[in-house]
Amino acid sequence: MLRTGLSILLCILFFPVVAAAEKPLKKASFLPQWSPQAQFAGYYVAYEKGFYKNHGIDLTILQGGPERPPFLFLTEGKTDFASSWLSTGLRWRSSGHKVINICQIVQRSALMLIAKKAHHITTPRDMDGKKVSLWGDEFQIQPRAFFKKYDLNVKIIPQSYSVNLFLRDGVDVASATWYNEYHTIINSGINPDELTTFFFHEHGLNFPEDGLYTLEESFQRDPSLSCAFVKASIEGWVYAFSHQEEALDIVLRFIEQAKIPANRTHQKWMLNRMKDLTSFSDPPGSIGMLQPSDCQKVSQILNESGLIERKPEYESFFVWCDKDVEK
Amino acid sequence: MNPFSCGATRMWRNRGIAFKLILSTSVSSGLIFLLIFGLHYYSSLKIIVKDIEANAQSLALSKANMIETVLSSTQKIPENLACFLENASYNKEEILSLLQEIVEKNAEIYGSAIAFEDSPFEGKSSGFAPFFYKDDGKIAFSDLSQELGGYSSLDWYQIPKELSRPQWSEPYYTGGGSKILMATYSVPFYRVVRGETQFMGVVTADISLDWLQNIVASIKVLQTGYGILISKNGTLVTHPLKERIMNETIFGLAEERGDPNLREIGRKMVRGESGFVPFQSRGTEERNWVYYTPIRSSGWALAVLFPRNELVADIKRLTWIVAILGIIGLSLLSIGLTIVARSITKPLTTMAKATQEIARGNLDVDLPVPRSGDEAGLLLSAFRSMKESLRDYIQRLTETTASKERIESELMIAHDIQMSILPKVFPPFPDREEFDIYAMIHPAREVGGDFYDFFLIDHEHLCFVIGDVSGKGVPASLFMAVTKTLIKATSFKGIAPGEILTRVNRELSQGNETCMFATIFCGVLNTRTGEILYANGGHNYPCILRGGNEAIWLKGNNGLVVGAVENATYQTGQTILHPGESVFLYTDGVTEAVNEREELFSDDRLRTKITLLQGHPPKGLISRIAEEIALFAQNVPQADDIAMMMIRFCGKRNG
Numbered sequence: 001m002l003r004t005g006l007s008i009l010l011c012i013l014f015f016p017v018v019a020a021a022e023k024p025l026k027k028a029s030f031l032p033q034w035s036p037q038a039q040f041a042g043y044y045v046a047y048e049k050g051f052y053k054n055h056g057i058d059l060t061i062l063q064g065g066p067e068r069p070p071f072l073f074l075t076e077g078k079t080d081f082a083s084s085w086l087s088t089g090l091r092w093r094s095s096g097h098k099v100i101n102i103c104q105i106v107q108r109s110a111l112m113l114i115a116k117k118a119h120h121i122t123t124p125r126d127m128d129g130k131k132v133s134l135w136g137d138e139f140q141i142q143p144r145a146f147f148k149k150y151d152l153n154v155k156i157i158p159q160s161y162s163v164n165l166f167l168r169d170g171v172d173v174a175s176a177t178w179y180n181e182y183h184t185i186i187n188s189g190i191n192p193d194e195l196t197t198f199f200f201h202e203h204g205l206n207f208p209e210d211g212l213y214t215l216e217e218s219f220q221r222d223p224s225l226s227c228a229f230v231k232a233s234i235e236g237w238v239y240a241f242s243h244q245e246e247a248l249d250i251v252l253r254f255i256e257q258a259k260i261p262a263n264r265t266h267q268k269w270m271l272n273r274m275k276d277l278t279s280f281s282d283p284p285g286s287i288g289m290l291q292p293s294d295c296q297k298v299s300q301i302l303n304e305s306g307l308i309e310r311k312p313e314y315e316s317f318f319v320w321c322d323k324d325v326e327k
Numbered sequence: 328m329n330p331f332s333c334g335a336t337r338m339w340r341n342r343g344i345a346f347k348l349i350l351s352t353s354v355s356s357g358l359i360f361l362l363i364f365g366l367h368y369y370s371s372l373k374i375i376v377k378d379i380e381a382n383a384q385s386l387a388l389s390k391a392n393m394i395e396t397v398l399s400s401t402q403k404i405p406e407n408l409a410c411f412l413e414n415a416s417y418n419k420e421e422i423l424s425l426l427q428e429i430v431e432k433n434a435e436i437y438g439s440a441i442a443f444e445d446s447p448f449e450g451k452s453s454g455f456a457p458f459f460y461k462d463d464g465k466i467a468f469s470d471l472s473q474e475l476g477g478y479s480s481l482d483w484y485q486i487p488k489e490l491s492r493p494q495w496s497e498p499y500y501t502g503g504g505s506k507i508l509m510a511t512y513s514v515p516f517y518r519v520v521r522g523e524t525q526f527m528g529v530v531t532a533d534i535s536l537d538w539l540q541n542i543v544a545s546i547k548v549l550q551t552g553y554g555i556l557i558s559k560n561g562t563l564v565t566h567p568l569k570e571r572i573m574n575e576t577i578f579g580l581a582e583e584r585g586d587p588n589l590r591e592i593g594r595k596m597v598r599g600e601s602g603f604v605p606f607q608s609r610g611t612e613e614r615n616w617v618y619y620t621p622i623r624s625s626g627w628a629l630a631v632l633f634p635r636n637e638l639v640a641d642i643k644r645l646t647w648i649v650a651i652l653g654i655i656g657l658s659l660l661s662i663g664l665t666i667v668a669r670s671i672t673k674p675l676t677t678m679a680k681a682t683q684e685i686a687r688g689n690l691d692v693d694l695p696v697p698r699s700g701d702e703a704g705l706l707l708s709a710f711r712s713m714k715e716s717l718r719d720y721i722q723r724l725t726e727t728t729a730s731k732e733r734i735e736s737e738l739m740i741a742h743d744i745q746m747s748i749l750p751k752v753f754p755p756f757p758d759r760e761e762f763d764i765y766a767m768i769h770p771a772r773e774v775g776g777d778f779y780d781f782f783l784i785d786h787e788h789l790c791f792v793i794g795d796v797s798g799k800g801v802p803a804s805l806f807m808a809v810t811k812t813l814i815k816a817t818s819f820k821g822i823a824p825g826e827i828l829t830r831v832n833r834e835l836s837q838g839n840e841t842c843m844f845a846t847i848f849c850g851v852l853n854t855r856t857g858e859i860l861y862a863n864g865g866h867n868y869p870c871i872l873r874g875g876n877e878a879i880w881l882k883g884n885n886g887l888v889v890g891a892v893e894n895a896t897y898q899t900g901q902t903i904l905h906p907g908e909s910v911f912l913y914t915d916g917v918t919e920a921v922n923e924r925e926e927l928f929s930d931d932r933l934r935t936k937i938t939l940l941q942g943h944p945p946k947g948l949i950s951r952i953a954e955e956i957a958l959f960a961q962n963v964p965q966a967d968d969i970a971m972m973m974i975r976f977c978g979k980r981n982g
Contacts, residue, residue: 157480157485158480160482160485162482164482167559168486168490168494169490187578187579187582189577189590261573264583265575265579
């Protein structure tokens with residue numbers, strides 16, 4: 001309470017000074033790939049804490065959702081920045097769209113397959129001949145590569161946004177993300193020890209997920225804006241991980257504004273998993289960097305799956321502000 | 328034994344009766360009270376819990392039944408429709424009007440759809456899903472197959488299709504402004520085509536769950552008890568806190584509170600179990616009971632929370648009252664005991680002090696007046712009268728002792744006087760060698776009735792007397808003094824001993840109101856010739872020792888006792904002592920001395936002893952006989968006066 005009061009006071013006291021000292025704020029917009037949740041905590045925190053303003057950006061965060069595909073919005077000029085999966089980014093790049101990755105936030109794949117031990121599934125081999133529900137598009141790349149790797153013949157069933165079909169034993173195996181559906185299943189009364197989990201990153205199929213994207217021409221027009229956006233976003237994430245309760249308050253506020261049911265326990269789980277997946281504990285210099293090997297690996301699998309015809313060049317696809325601009 | 332317990336034991340032993348009484352009674356009754364109290368509390372609680380369980384069960388089951396009834400009646404409609412679609416032939420218009428009619432006619436149904444896997448009418452492979460629903464009181468229509476993304480992977484369609492059985496969906500909110508909580512019942516329907524059962528589609532009925540929320544919300548147990556309904560996934564469908572509804576699962580709640588017990592209850596609920604369990608939420612300190620029971624048709628579960636604190640409040644209040652009453656009772660008991668104990672110990676303490684005073688000799692110490700008639704009062708009165716009696720007794724004793732001492736001193740004087748009237752100087756006639764005389768007396772008391780006497784009547788005649796007055800003590804001694812004086816007064820020259828006794832008898836008999844008498848042996852020795860004239864007034868026969876022969880009894884001329892009969896006369900007998908011969912006189916105290924076996928010393932023993940000792944001079948012989956008697960009697964106290972006298976006739980030495 002005191003801290004909130006103090007920060008408000010500080011804002012009132014110093015904001016005009018800062019504003020006066022800095023150049024006028026640049027307007028920009030950002031679209032997360034899904035509706036508000038802790039998966040995007042860093043951006044909401046950076047927004048609420050004024051990190052974007054501190055870096056000279058007057059940012060608008062658009063509300064994401066299934067009806068707002070990020071790259072479509074990006075290429076149509078409806079947003080300046082967007083968050084999306086690396087695989088999606090590579091596909092768009094490969095199909096000739098000049099989108100670039102300016103920061104790879106999530107380094108580890110959260111996507112997983114999940115099964116009930118009661119269905120006698122404990123190893124990948126046990127999935128053979130079973131009913132597996134999968135989401136569409138990008139979400140099928142890793143599972144299909146997984147089935148190919150282990151030479152599994154499974155019956156694929158489309159999966160909706162809920163895990164109810166899995167909970168009611170309509171399928172043997174379901175797709176899930178570690179930070180979301182896995183926890184939903186646990187909080188539907190199934191204990192972790194009753195489940196078998198298959199994390200793709202443990203099976204040589206690590207797809208870095210959420211990254212920040214912009215158009216190549218936008219970047220070239222004003223590199224400092226993109227870099228300021230990345231910097232402020234990373235600051236937001238760092239702050240969110242070290243001030244969890246405050247970050248959750250902020251996230252929940254955005255969820256409520258979007259009129260979506262808010263569940264603090266679930267968001268807390270998600271924030272903690274984001275902390276695990278972003279690997280911010282790695283050497284500080286590498287935060288936000290897309291590893292060339294990861295990029296190569298994902299391109300390779302996409303290519304093998306016939307989803308891309310040519311692999312985008314790493315150097316032109318990923319632009320790292322620390323190296324490319326500031327120095 | 329350790330020093331502490333030893334000290335404690337000593338401390339306990341030295342405490343007062345009141346302390347011990349109060350402590351032991353309070354402790355034991357306190358323990359009894361606690362036992363009864365605990366037992367009462369425990370069994371009351373058990374009864375209450377049993378009661379609550381029964382109530383909980385009937386309450387939860389009745390509510391669950393109400394919900395079940397509504398759900399199952401709603402289920403009939405899509406089930407019947409599915410049955411129709413499986414068995415009848417129909418065209419598109421028939422289907423649409425039927426569906427519209429269903430939504431119109433059934434108030435509880437918000438909307439209903441028939442979602443075909445493949446449209447049976449237009450021959451196209453895409454789906455066909457007519458949906459009628461109520462919108463602002465009007466019936467609206469929409470084809471769900473035209474909506475974005477289709478319906479093939481939506482729960483309401485996909486789950487019954489994959490499971491091949493009717494399903495209730497998870498409750499959900501309708502989109503748009505008016506948030507209505509809904510649930511959809513989906514029934515898959517099939518057709519047999521060429522011998523194969525083929526999935527055709529799903530019939531749905533959407534119902535609003537307002538009524539269900541109302542039913543659950545109407546569950547109120549006392550002030551804070553409430554009911555909750557969770558869906559198959561554990562989602563809170565109803566909850567007193569609005570923000571939790573449809574927003575959290577019971578498992579999320581358990582995670583938030585870090586309460587594995589709640590999670591376990593939740594798991595049992597979604598598994599369709601029922602039960603009655605204690606439940607203490609980690610968040611709040613309140614302890615509750617939860618009864619949960621499944622809603623079978625939808626896989627949901629109803630739980631009713633019974634606030635333990637409120638339910639046991641009465642018991643707790645009662646327990647408090649009992650506890651307070653118990654404490655008051657114990658206090659009153661202690662006070663009562665203190666008073667009683669004081670009433671016992673106060674007189675005891677006073678009496679202990681008084682006894683010490685009395686022991687020191689102070690019999691005038693003050694004692695409190697007994698105020699009660701109980702044992703302590705009785706003891707105090709007894710103690711008072713004992714003190715009074717003791718004081719009187721000691722006073723009397725002092726007086727008696729004084730008078731006894733006086734009498735004793737008088738008796739001593741009397742003794743001295745009595746002894747002084749008997750000749751005590753031996754040899755009495757140192758210038759006379761014709762005879763040797765020795766006598767001794769040993770009264771049983773200070774003064775006695777035995778006496779002896781000897782005196783010279785004239786130069787040649789020695790009168791000797793030994794007597795024994797009847798009775799003992801002072802009267803006997805007085806009678807003896809009178810008798811001795813009379814004898815001496817009566818003896819004059821030439822008078823025969825018989826005449827002496829006759830005269831003395833007459834004197835004594837006159838006015839002898841006490842009827843006392845005496846046995847007297849009176850003799851007169853002619854110191855020249857050795858002739859003895861004698862008279863015997865009822866006395867023991869003397870012994871004559873005639874040198875070397877056995878002592879012989881001097882029998883004959885035995886008269887009556889002296890002083891008894893006024894006119895009695897006494898004869899004078901005669902015998903001769905030759906030089907060296909002796910006469911031994913004694914009183915019955917000698918022969919009637921008794922030993923521990925109650926045997927008498929006896930005449931025979933006396934005669935034998937005298938015979939043995941006849942060589943000794945009179946003094947020696949008498950001393951030896953006295954020793955023999957003492958030896959014989961041992962510790963038996965002397966019962967009668969003893970007197971002995973012996974005269975040895977020596978004859979005229981010079982001629």
